[in-house]
Amino acid sequence: MSSSDIDTLIEMMAKLPGLGPRSARRAVLHLIRKRALLLTPLADAMQAVAATARECLNCGNVGTSDICDICHDDKRATGELCVVEDVSDLWAMERANVFKGRYHVLGGTLSALEGVGPEELSIPKLVDRVVSEEISEVILALNATVDGQTTAHYIADQLETRVKLTSLAQGVPIGGELDYLDEGTISAALNARKTI
Amino acid sequence: MSSSDIDTLIEMMAKLPGLGPRSARRAVLHLIRKRALLLTPLADAMQAVAATARECLNCGNVGTSDICDICHDDKRATGELCVVEDVSDLWAMERANVFKGRYHVLGGTLSALEGVGPEELSIPKLVDRVVSEEISEVILALNATVDGQTTAHYIADQLETRVKLTSLAQGVPIGGELDYLDEGTISAALNARKTI
Numbered sequence: 045m046s047s048s049d050i051d052t053l054i055e056m057m058a059k060l061p062g063l064g065p066r067s068a069r070r071a072v073l074h075l076i077r078k079r080a081l082l083l084t085p086l087a088d089a090m091q092a093v094a095a096t097a098r099e100c101l102n103c104g105n106v107g108t109s110d111i112c113d114i115c116h117d118d119k120r121a122t123g124e125l126c127v128v129e130d131v132s133d134l135w136a137m138e139r140a141n142v143f144k145g146r147y148h149v150l151g152g153t154l155s156a157l158e159g160v161g162p163e164e165l166s167i168p169k170l171v172d173r174v175v176s177e178e179i180s181e182v183i184l185a186l187n188a189t190v191d192g193q194t195t196a197h198y199i200a201d202q203l204e205t206r207v208k209l210t211s212l213a214q215g216v217p218i219g220g221e222l223d224y225l226d227e228g229t230i231s232a233a234l235n236a237r238k239t240i
Numbered sequence: 241m242s243s244s245d246i247d248t249l250i251e252m253m254a255k256l257p258g259l260g261p262r263s264a265r266r267a268v269l270h271l272i273r274k275r276a277l278l279l280t281p282l283a284d285a286m287q288a289v290a291a292t293a294r295e296c297l298n299c300g301n302v303g304t305s306d307i308c309d310i311c312h313d314d315k316r317a318t319g320e321l322c323v324v325e326d327v328s329d330l331w332a333m334e335r336a337n338v339f340k341g342r343y344h345v346l347g348g349t350l351s352a353l354e355g356v357g358p359e360e361l362s363i364p365k366l367v368d369r370v371v372s373e374e375i376s377e378v379i380l381a382l383n384a385t386v387d388g389q390t391t392a393h394y395i396a397d398q399l400e401t402r403v404k405l406t407s408l409a410q411g412v413p414i415g416g417e418l419d420y421l422d423e424g425t426i427s428a429a430l431n432a433r434k435t436i
Contacts, residue, residue, distance in 0.1 A: 062258075075256070083289065084287070085252065086253070090279055093279060097275060
């Protein structure tokens, strides 16, 4: 029988994405067993992030200042702007460590059903940035889902007269086996085939 | 690109059981988005647990005082003592809400390979408690694994002259389908069949 403080912590942990009641109990028990080594430092780290984390006013990335490290970094003013749905997509792009420009985080996809219009997605802000930051190329790195592609089309409509627009290539993932790929991906890879 | 505080938090979260780097990133991003509502309260709850959580000196349960609520509760001095491997097993028994006695948490199973002997498992303490708390029945609720059953046999050897020993029944789980059960379980359920 756990006491109320512990129960409260388990309930809170169980609400995190990727954790349920069972894994929250396991995690909390693990933390309690190593409380000096894990629980106190984790609580401190959370306090630190809670005190400093904020969204970048320019691009929507998450960082510890009003303007994020990427927007601050003059070396990244390459004139290329990569549009992503979410901060997690931005982080995924950064892990690939290949894009040297700046980002614009939409914060989701257009959805008539859920009442998400261009205003909610900082699309007007994107149009502003294309002009004010002298952007030469906008790379639409939206997810290859129906919603993602619908949003990409809308943005393309807004920007096509102002700037060069590109999107990520579609095809066979590195290490991918044809047998495990869906028909849509194979079809896209065949249509975009390259001479060797 | 996340800043260092956020990276530290992600790394710490990724070490929790049940979370990996990807789910830790998702969880931290979720917490940052709702930092007033989730992150600060979660950090506070962790601080509270870090400050107060401890193992019960008597049974090994985790609680917020030196003697846990169950050991404190006189109504639970039924003379029945349920031996479990781990605090999570104790919590599972408590969720079933059917056992009215007290517990003894071993903290693992005997393992020659990993150098876990009776001393490491608080088995001597168990023998002491059987005498000092006037226990009439010891229920061995160890996991139905090879290690669990080996440990149960060892404890039975230590206690068989002193107290009545029982173990949890083995058989078909409630809601279980025969087609999905292993041969060992079906065999155990058949051997322990009951007249209706």
